Amino acid sequence: MSVDSIQREEEARMIVAAKNGDLMAFNQLLKQFNPLIKGVVSSYYLKMGDRDDLMQEASIGFFKAVRDYDFEAEASFRTFVRLCIDRQLITAIKSATRKKHEMLTNSLSLDMPLATDASEDWTLLDIISAQKAYGSPEEALMEQEGESRLLKKLNERLTAFEKKVVVEYISGKSYQEIAKALSKTEKSIDNALQRIRKKASLP
Structure with missing residues (x-):
């Protein structure tokens, strides 16, 4: 044998x-x-x-x-x-991807004021960095409650189109994929993200 x-x-x-x-x-x-x-x-x-x-x-x-x-x-x-x-x-x-998308969409639909607190003053760039560090936005939310508060704050400032861009971008899609999903040009997606970053940085 x-x-x-x-x-x-x-x-x-x-x-x-x-x-x-x-x-x-x-x-x-x-x-x-x-x-x-x-x-x-x-x-x-x-x-x-x-x-x-x-x-x-x-x-x-x-x-x-x-x-x-x-x-x-x-x-x-x-x-x-x-x-x-x-x-x-x-x-x-x-x-995980489905739950992430549902959570972000639901968070962005909330219409609640954000209390300004320097210790919880997250920016959109922090979310994106957290996505890379922790693997997914929901894990970052578990690490920092401030991120969910940022999403509430953004809800007051972003247009309907900008909210869609946020959800698509944080879910990991490229500019090209977002543009295709939303029937827009890549330039319009880039401009929207620039506006979103500015709005997120405001107190």
Whole structure:
């Protein structure tokens, strides 16, 4: 019996054991496939927030792969693991993006006055910087309550078009993508963002 055959049999034994609730077998499989998991996560790192969150989602995908793997299927376990992790990460990213867009839209629709407080005087540039630092605007909101207050302040100052530009821009779209989505020129988008920054900087 070849080394590959022995390894496949051992892997199959651990999969069966893990399916039956053997935590040691599951942890051994998780350790064995950790390089693959990290490799998949790295390809999504720039698309979603914190790496630890991505690893957690990937681990959930791996658990589903162990739970659902069919030995009669044509795909190897490794291929199935990759598929399940991809699905889990894509689902998580779509969910985060949808929640982010809903939260920003709802925040911008609020019509409440903002109390001026130097310790909470965020600008739009702070939001954009926070997006890069934390991975998504909702994570930045958890870090700084001042950002939600800024959105309320902007609601009083921005036009309907400028509000749409803010939502599209913070969701990560390029000038070209925003222009296409709003049926405007890239120049008009750039001008709108310049106006928004000025309005955000006012006390």
